[in-house]
Amino acid sequence: MKIRDVVLTPVAFADPPLLNSAGVHEPWALRTIVEVHTDEGISGLGETYGDQEHLDRLRAVAPHLVGLDVFAGNAMHARVAAALGGATGHDMHGLTGQITAAGTVDRVFSPFEVACLDIRGKALGRPVCDLLGGAVRDAVPYSAYLFYKWAGHPGAEPDTWGEALGPDGIVAQARAMVERYGFGSIKLKGGVFSPEQEIEAIHALRDAFPNHPLRLDPNAAWTVETSVKVAEALDGVLEYLEDPTPTIEGMAEVARRTPMPLATNMCVVAFEHLPPAVARNAVQVVLSDHHYWGGLHRSHELAAICRTFGIGLSMHSNSHLGISLAAMTHLAAATPNLDYACDTHYPWNRADDVVRPGALTFTGGAVPVPTTPGLGVELDRDTLARLAENYRTCGVRTRDDTGYMRTVDPSYARKRPRW
Numbered sequence: 001m002k003i004r005d006v007v008l009t010p011v012a013f014a015d016p017p018l019l020n021s022a023g024v025h026e027p028w029a030l031r032t033i034v035e036v037h038t039d040e041g042i043s044g045l046g047e048t049y050g051d052q053e054h055l056d057r058l059r060a061v062a063p064h065l066v067g068l069d070v071f072a073g074n075a076m077h078a079r080v081a082a083a084l085g086g087a088t089g090h091d092m093h094g095l096t097g098q099i100t101a102a103g104t105v106d107r108v109f110s111p112f113e114v115a116c117l118d119i120r121g122k123a124l125g126r127p128v129c130d131l132l133g134g135a136v137r138d139a140v141p142y143s144a145y146l147f148y149k150w151a152g153h154p155g156a157e158p159d160t161w162g163e164a165l166g167p168d169g170i171v172a173q174a175r176a177m178v179e180r181y182g183f184g185s186i187k188l189k190g191g192v193f194s195p196e197q198e199i200e201a202i203h204a205l206r207d208a209f210p211n212h213p214l215r216l217d218p219n220a221a222w223t224v225e226t227s228v229k230v231a232e233a234l235d236g237v238l239e240y241l242e243d244p245t246p247t248i249e250g251m252a253e254v255a256r257r258t259p260m261p262l263a264t265n266m267c268v269v270a271f272e273h274l275p276p277a278v279a280r281n282a283v284q285v286v287l288s289d290h291h292y293w294g295g296l297h298r299s300h301e302l303a304a305i306c307r308t309f310g311i312g313l314s315m316h317s318n319s320h321l322g323i324s325l326a327a328m329t330h331l332a333a334a335t336p337n338l339d340y341a342c343d344t345h346y347p348w349n350r351a352d353d354v355v356r357p358g359a360l361t362f363t364g365g366a367v368p369v370p371t372t373p374g375l376g377v378e379l380d381r382d383t384l385a386r387l388a389e390n391y392r393t394c395g396v397r398t399r400d401d402t403g404y405m406r407t408v409d410p411s412y413a414r415k416r417p418r419w
């Protein structure tokens with residue numbers, strides 16, 4: 001079965017004003033929807049970033065995939081690498097960590113691999129998780145992903161989530177998330193207010209949710225000294241502290257000085273980061289993410305490396321739609337050593353999904369693994385067209401949390417570490 005055509009559709013969907021250590025989410029989040037069509041009439045779906053630089057790379061690579069066998073994943077990876085010719089992406093929004101040439105190949109390859117897995121599953125009549133060794137869980141637990149946020153975007157109506165700028169707002173947001181979705185663990189995006197204020201918010205969450213595992217992620221906003229102090233203050237309260245400080249060296253020093261497990265989706269984001277991180281015992285948990293670890297099979301390779309070296313495995317997310325949620329769910333279902341509830345931004349963005357409703361639901365904080373062939377999701381063409389029109393008219397072409405924050409507070413500067 002050969003690839004006949006690849007269609008790339010950049011889309012934009014409404015995103016609330018979520019705060020982080022780089023600034024604030026713009027009113028529009030971008031993704032690219034990937035459709036791979038075959039000569040046998042079966043098509044598959046993938047979803048990836050929508051930033052201009054990435055979109056340009058997807059567009060440059062897509063024609064090189066025509067004619068490939070949909071089962072030829074290794075050949076496809078080689079073609080992507082050859083077409084990119086060593087091009088290297090940039091961490092423009094400041095929350096990704098260092099992007100390498102090999103990591104750029106993996107980012108571009110990922111949505112095409114997912115679409116081919118969708119096709120293979122449909123051809124074989126099996127869900128994608130069966131192509132990854134089979135599900136070891138029927139439902140994949142996700143965590144409530146809390147953000148400090150404004151009530152609404154400047155000049156717009158407040159959104160339904162309301163303001164969260166301190167412990168009370170964060171606890172109220174957590175209650176809403178847990179009530180609506182049943183989440184059994186909680187992550188707070190930090191790096192927004194002083195470490196003392198964020199410690200207070202975590203204690204408020206602990207009081208309100210005595211049995212929920214908690215995580216805090218300041219996206220490298222702290223020095224080593226500050227990180228050690230926070231780790232001591234929250235010892236026994238957090239299940240892990242995510243990217244308190246920049247670089248493998250910085251994380252290794254924090255890890256040496258505190259028993260707090262450290263997690264990352266910033267200093268270990270490509271395979272070549274693993275040897276130095278392992279050698280220095282810099283991180284105890286790696287957040288996988290098939291969008292940049294090179295798809296579902298390569299995420300399994302990451303899982304095997306983590307298992308070998310006794311490193312925990314969790315899962316990272318960015319603003320995303322249902323095709324990504326389906327891929328994340330199949331991957332997590334078929335990864336035995338995924339030790340933690342996965343991150344997802346989906347509750348923030350689900351109102352505008354490009355997949356038809358019903359296939360993916362949260363029950364008790366977990367998404368039941370689709371059992372239908374392939375990813376188990378279908379495109380809603382009307383919504384896709386509407387979101388593509390949003391993209392054409394919204395004016396956003398690259399995520400820029402810092403630039404958007406500066407339109408509100410011109411004195412704002414991205415500083416890392418800030419505290």
Ligand SMILES: O=C([O-])C(=O)C[C@H](O)[C@@H](O)C(=O)[O-]
Pocket residue numbers: 018019020095189217219265316317318319343
């Ligand atoms: O765990 C993380 O670092 C993330 O989820 C990265 C995201 O970009 C998050 O910071 C966000 O959406 O603002």
Ligand SMILES: [Mg+2]
Pocket residue numbers: 217219242243264265266316
């Ligand atoms: Mg993180």
